[in-house]
Amino acid sequence: MKVHEHQAKEVFRKYGLPVPEGYPAFTVEEAVEVAQKLGKFPVVVKAQIHAGGRGKAGGVKLAKDLDEVQKYAAELLGKTLVTFQTGPEGLPVSRIYIEEATNIDKEYYVAITLDRSKSKLIIMASAEGGMEIEEVAAKNPDAIITEVIDPFMGLRPYQARNIALKLGFPKNLINKVASVFLKLYDVYMKEDASMVEINPLVLTKEGNIVVLDAKVDFDDNALYRHPDIMEMEDPTQESELEVKAKQYNLNYIKLDGNIACMVNGAGLAMATMDTIKLAGGEPANFLDVGGSANAEQIANAFKIILSDPNVKAIFINIFGGILRCDRLAEGIIKASQEVKPHVPIVVRMEGTNVELGKKMLAESGLDLIPADTMWEGAKKAVELAQGK
Amino acid sequence: MSVLVNKDTKVIVQGITGREGSFHATQCKAYGTQVVGGVTPGKGGQDVEGIPVFDSVQEAVDNTGADCSLIFVPPPFAADAVVEAVDAGIKTVICITEGIPVNDMIPVKQYIKTYYPDTVLIGPNCPGVITPEEAKIGIMPGHIFKKGNVGIVSRSGTLTYEAAFQLSNRGIGQSTVIGIGGDPVPGTVFADVLKWFQDDPETEAIVMIGEIGGTAEEEAAEFIKEYVNKPVIAYIAGVTAPPGKRMGHAGAIIAGGKGTAEEKYKALEAAGATTVKNISFIGEAVEKALRGE
Numbered sequence A: 001m002k003v004h005e006h007q008a009k010e011v012f013r014k015y016g017l018p019v020p021e022g023y024p025a026f027t028v029e030e031a032v033e034v035a036q037k038l039g040k041f042p043v044v045v046k047a048q049i050h051a052g053g054r055g056k057a058g059g060v061k062l063a064k065d066l067d068e069v070q071k072y073a074a075e076l077l078g079k080t081l082v083t084f085q086t087g088p089e090g091l092p093v094s095r096i097y098i099e100e101a102t103n104i105d106k107e108y109y110v111a112i113t114l115d116r117s118k119s120k121l122i123i124m125a126s127a128e129g130g131m132e133i134e135e136v137a138a139k140n141p142d143a144i145i146t147e148v149i150d151p152f153m154g155l156r157p158y159q160a161r162n163i164a165l166k167l168g169f170p171k172n173l174i175n176k177v178a179s180v181f182l183k184l185y186d187v188y189m190k191e192d193a194s195m196v197e198i199n200p201l202v203l204t205k206e207g208n209i210v211v212l213d214a215k216v217d218f219d220d221n222a223l224y225r226h227p228d229i230m231e232m233e234d235p236t237q238e239s240e241l242e243v244k245a246k247q248y249n250l251n252y253i254k255l256d257g258n259i260a261c262m263v264n265g266a267g268l269a270m271a272t273m274d275t276i277k278l279a280g281g282e283p284a285n286f287l288d289v290g291g292s293a294n295a296e297q298i299a300n301a302f303k304i305i306l307s308d309p310n311v312k313a314i315f316i317n318i319f320g321g322i323l324r325c326d327r328l329a330e331g332i333i334k335a336s337q338e339v340k341p342h343v344p345i346v347v348r349m350e351g352t353n354v355e356l357g358k359k360m361l362a363e364s365g366l367d368l369i370p371a372d373t374m375w376e377g378a379k380k381a382v383e384l385a386q387g388k
Numbered sequence B: 001m002s003v004l005v006n007k008d009t010k011v012i013v014q015g016i017t018g019r020e021g022s023f024h025a026t027q028c029k030a031y032g033t034q035v036v037g038g039v040t041p042g043k044g045g046q047d048v049e050g051i052p053v054f055d056s057v058q059e060a061v062d063n064t065g066a067d068c069s070l071i072f073v074p075p076p077f078a079a080d081a082v083v084e085a086v087d088a089g090i091k092t093v094i095c096i097t098e099g100i101p102v103n104d105m106i107p108v109k110q111y112i113k114t115y116y117p118d119t120v121l122i123g124p125n126c127p128g129v130i131t132p133e134e135a136k137i138g139i140m141p142g143h144i145f146k147k148g149n150v151g152i153v154s155r156s157g158t159l160t161y162e163a164a165f166q167l168s169n170r171g172i173g174q175s176t177v178i179g180i181g182g183d184p185v186p187g188t189v190f191a192d193v194l195k196w197f198q199d200d201p202e203t204e205a206i207v208m209i210g211e212i213g214g215t216a217e218e219e220a221a222e223f224i225k226e227y228v229n230k231p232v233i234a235y236i237a238g239v240t241a242p243p244g245k246r247m248g249h250a251g252a253i254i255a256g257g258k259g260t261a262e263e264k265y266k267a268l269e270a271a272g273a274t275t276v277k278n279i280s281f282i283g284e285a286v287e288k289a290l291r292g293e
C-alpha cells in the first residue's frame, strides 16, 4: 500500500530521521494557516500523490510569501498531476504538503527494497540523487552503490558507514549519515515496508543532513499487523472501480480497450489479455477473480466490468481448479439476472465440473457464446466487439 | 518417471482441519497420494476423513514417517509452519498459502538454504506439485493431468493447468508438474526445476511458463544455455500488461531494463529455447518438439 510523502515523513519522524518541519493541507485556507504556523519563508508547496516525478511535472513549488502559498495551493489542489510515474491519466491532487525550504548544497539518493534475484534486501545509494536518478542509473550503473543485507544480521553499522564514505560525505558527517541509513532500515523492518526511498537526502549549505522526500510502499500482506498504517490509505489515488473491486476482494485494473475479461488467476488473466491483443482486439481490463471466488463474487465482478462504458464484449475465461465450473456458471447466471448485461458474452471454461457448468449455462436461457479454447474465445470476442 | 514426488512420497498436511486443508487433503488422498497425517496444534488425536491429526509436525513425522508436507496454514502463521516442517526433518515442503508477508519469508528462505541445503521448499502461493497417476500434492484438478514424459514448471497456477490440459488432450503426458508460485521470495526458482528435469532420465521435454516482473526467467535462460540440452518450450505472460503506476525509482533501478516480456523472450530464445507467443499453441509446440522438429 502506497502512502503520501507527508504520511511517510510522519513515520520517519517517529524513527528519529531528520525531516524538516511541515504540515499537510486539504484546502487553500488550511495551506495559508499551516504556512503561518511554520512562521518563516520561503516554504515549499508540494502536491501529494502516490507517485514520484512531481518536481519535473510542476508539482513542487517554492513560495516566498503567503500570497504565493495561496496562489500555488489554489493551482495544485484539485488538479490532476501527470508525471512519468503516474501513467497518462495522472493522479488527482486532493492534498498538498507545506514544509520549510532547505538550502540544498548536494542531493543524494538512498533506498531499501527486495532484490528478488537474491531473495534479500538491498540498500542502494548514490551521490547523484535528485530528479534525474533513473537516467543516472541507466547511463552509469557505477554511480549506484549497493550493499546486500543479510537477513540474519540485518543492516550492519559498518555497512552503513561504508556507504556514507563511498558517497563522499565529509568525515565529520559519516556517523550521522550512517544513522540515517540504519533508521531507514528500522522503518523498513518494523513497519513491514516493501520499499523505502529518500530522494533526495540532502546535505544543506549549513552542513546538516535532511530528508527532503520520502516514499514508502508497505507490504499489503503485512498490513494486518499495522492498523495505524492501514488508516493512511487514500482511495482518491485509485480509480473508483479499482477501489470497489478491492472491497469485493477482486484484483481489477482498468485499461483502455473495449473487451472486458473475467479470469481466474493473475497469470491466466495476463495471458487472456495477450491473446485478445493477438486476435486484434484491445482488453478493457485486467480482472482476476481469484481461486476461491463464489457466485456472489462473480456477480460483483460482472457489475464492475459492466460499469465501464467502453466495454463492447465480455470474455469469460475460467480454468476451474479450486473454483469449480458449476460455481462459476451459478455466478454468471445469478449476475446476469441481476445486472442484465447489454453486451455479448463469450464463455470459455475448462476444468473441474466443466460438463455440469456448461449444461447449467446452456439451460439458463442466457445468450452466451461458448468457446472451446482461449484462442477461439478471444477471436469471437474481438469480432463481437467490432460489431461483426 | 518423475522428479521430487512419486507414489512412495508420504505426505502430511499442515492446517488439515481448516476448510481448504481438509478439502484438499481428502482430494489428494482420493487421487492416490499417500496422505499419512495432518497437523493442527491443539487438535491432535482427531481425524479428518480417516487421516490422523497431530499437534506438531515432529509428532506427525515420528508417527508416520512422512517426508513431505503440504501447507494450508493461514498467512500470519505460514512462515512458522514452514520452519516447523524443515526442523522436523521434512525434505519437501509445499506451501500453498497465499499472502505471506515478504519480510516473513526472507529469513525462512535463508534459513533453509543455510541449515537444510538438501530440503526443497516449493511456493508459497503456488498450486503444488503433481506426478500424474502417482501423487498429487496440491490444489490442482487431478483429472487434467496424464502420465508421461514432459516436465512443466510455472509461476502461475491456472496457466499450469492450461498447459497440462493442452498436452493431455494431445495425448502427451507429463513426468512431473511443478507450480513454483508467484511470490517475490519463492522457495524454488525456474533454474532449480530445470536442473531436476534435465537430470531426470524420463523427462524428454520441458515446458516453462513465466510472467513479467523479476528476473527469474532471465536467470533460467542463463541456466538453459549452460546446462540444459532437452527441448525447452517457453511462454511468458504479460506482453500487453501496461507499465502501470509506480512510486519511487528503486524498482526501475534494480530492474535495469530487465523484467519485461520482450526481454525474457529474447533471453530464452538466445539460450536456445523454443518460445510460444500464443498460449493456445503451447500443446502444438511441444508435440513438434517431441517429434524433433
Ligand SMILES: Nc1ncnc2c1ncn2[C@@H]1O[C@H](COP(=O)(O)OP(=O)(O)OP(=O)(O)O)[C@@H](O)[C@H]1O
Pocket (backbone or CB within 6 Å): A020, A044, A046, A051, A052, A053, A054, A055, A056, A060, A099, A100, A101, A102, A103, A104, A107, A130, A131, A132, A199, A200, A212, A213, A214, B248
Ligand atoms: N523542502 C524543500 N526545500 C528545498 N527544495 C526542495 C524541498 N523539497 C523538495 N525540494 C526540491 O524539489 C525536488 C523534487 O521534490 P521531491 O523529491 O520531493 O519530489 P519528486 O519530484 O516527486 O521526487 P522524485 O524525483 O524522487 O520522484 C527535490 O529533488 C528538491 O530539489
Ligand SMILES: [Mg+2]
Pocket (backbone or CB within 6 Å): A052, A130, A199, A200, A213
Ligand atoms: Mg524525490
